[in-house]
Amino acid sequence: MRTIAVINQKGGVGKTTIAINLASAMAHRGQRTLLVDVDPQSHCAVGLAVPEEQIEQSMFDVLIGQARGEPLRVSEILWKISERFELAPSTIDLATFETQTTGLAERENCLRDVLLQLRNEFDYVVIDCPPSVGLLTFNALRAANDVIVPVEMGYFSLHGLSKQLETLNALSQQCPERANVMILASMYDIRTKMAREILGELRKHFAERMFKTVVNFNTKLKEAASLGQPISEYDPASKGFKDFLALTDELVGTDTQVHRAEMVNTLQTRLQAISASADELLSSIQQPQTSIEPDKTKTTLEQKLADFYGVRQDKGIVIFSALYPRAQTVQIAGDFNGWKPEAAPLEKIGDGGNWQIKLPLNTGIYRYRLVVDGQWQQDPYNEITEMNPFGEFNSVLNVE
Ligand SMILES: Nc1ncnc2c1ncn2[C@@H]1O[C@H](COP(=O)(O)OP(=O)(O)OP(=O)(O)O)[C@@H](O)[C@H]1O
Ligand SMILES: [Mg+2]
Incomplete structure (x- = not known):
């Protein structure tokens, strides 16, 4: 049995889409495949039409049972999706797993230990992770032979990658297992020059x-x-x-002892190498210089991103900026406007897909989410998040 975790702390990069469709393509290719959802948002159940209200027991019960020494067999909670393809769904109570297991020994090994029960029943396990690096993601890391880090093909994703890998790296310091970490380009739009350039750079470096x-x-x-x-x-x-069949074939093709022995390195060393490589890549992509005063006009990608996307504060005014080239509407909802997105539409700036709004906010801590074409999501350009009671992530802002 080979276990593959799909991990990226950034929201909306395609983790669930990859986990569901990779698992189903694996089954299509004849592999007995289990999809495990450890994201409290339970998007795998939603994406596979498993009625959430009918999920009586989930990965929450399995993991908490394991942590407390009252094991529940994973096979008890499985939903059959199609031939050779089963789902171990999550439920929102997984959001409490971390607090409910405080102080319990081996709580970071619960997933690894429960999956051992199934080693003769499945050929592949695919784990869908939440967009955060807490105990649930750590459990997935400990359980995995392979880690897929999806990277959305945009400059900002690249910026995020280095930061995300730093966090993964910090987590993995405590992780003695070996895992094979691989980057997967996600949501690639070949028609965009930017996407083609980034893919080229990523390939060169990684x-x-x-x-x-x-x-x-x-x-x-x-x-x-x-x-x-x-x-x-x-x-x-x-x-x-076709893409998911190709990904399956690529993964299954490397599933030999010979290749694996060569490819597998310690998780820590791998992550450090990738993280350093991402930094190098970022600093190598610079804006073209337009003036003879290079020091003043030389804008690194990192500076450009810091200037344009995310949240900036300027004398009591807070500026929210985001990049959504394909969106028709972008709004913001938070505790500062009664969570009413229609009260705060972002304005489209230019043709590059930039959206912006300026709000006068008093000093204090605020929680908000962006609403893009009616879909609520965390601000991908703000790394400070907090899980809300629905198991989703609010972005958090400290106005000083
Ligand atoms: N390759 C793709 N082509 C088109 N749309 C995609 C693709 N991958 C993902 N999406 C869409 O982008 C959105 C975010 O994808 P997804 O839910 O898979 O991301 P995620 O990383 O799991 O998000 P979260 O961090 O919230 O769990 C979804 O609406 C999904 O349908
Ligand atoms: Mg997801």
């Missing part, structure tokens, strides 16, 4: 740490998820399905 396969941006993948189907069922002729 080389064998990157999958040859790329997950293209494909609206069929979005449609399939909203109808509760994997792409293998919704549209087997789509580009989306």
Whole structure:
């Protein structure tokens, strides 16, 4: 049994889409596959039309049972999705796993230990992780042989990658297991020059740490998820399905003792190498210089990002900026406007997909979410988040 965790602390980079469709493509290729959801948002159940109200026991019960020494068999909670494809769903109470297990020994090994029960029943386990680096993600790291880090193909994602890997690295300091960490380009839009350039740079720097396969941006993948189907069922002729078959073949193709012995390195060393490489990559992509005064005009990508996206404060005014080239509307809802997105639409600035709003806010701590084409999500450009009572993540802002 080979266990693959899909990890990235940044929200909305395609983790769930990859986990669901990779698992279903694995099953399509004849592998007995289990999809494990450890994200309290339980998006795997949503994306596979498993009715949430009918999930009586979930990964929460399995993990908490293991932590407390009252084990519940994983096989008790499985939902059959299709031939050879089963789901171990999550529920929102997983959000309390960390607090409920405070002080319990081995709480970071619960997932690894419960999956051992299934080692003769499945060939592959795919784990979908939450967009955070808490105890749940750590459990996935400890359980995994392979870690897939999806990277959305945009400059900002790249900026985030280095930071995200630093955190993963810090977590992995305590992780003696070996895992094979690989980067997967996600939501790649070949028509965009920027995406092509970034893919080229990533390939140059990450080389064998990157999958040859790329997950293209494909609206069929979005449609399939909203109808509760994997792409293998919704549209087997789509580009989306071809990408996941290719990813499956690439993964299964490396599943030999010989290759694995060569490829596997300590998690810590791998992550350090990737993180350093991301920093180097970032500093090498610079804006073209337009003036003869290089010191004043030389803008590194990092500076540009800091200038444009995220939250900035300027004399009592807070400026929220985000990049959504494909969005029709972007709004903001938070405790400062009664969580009413219609009260605060962002304005589209130029043709590059930049959206912005300026709000006068008093000193204090605020929680908010962005609403992009009606979909609520955390601000991808603000790394400070906090889980809300719905198991989703609010962005947090400290106005000073
Ligand atoms: N390759 C793709 N092509 C088109 N749309 C995609 C693709 N991958 C993901 N999406 C869409 O982008 C959105 C975010 O994707 P997804 O939910 O998979 O991200 P995530 O990383 O799991 O998010 P979270 O961090 O909240 O769990 C979804 O609406 C999904 O349908
Ligand atoms: Mg997800």
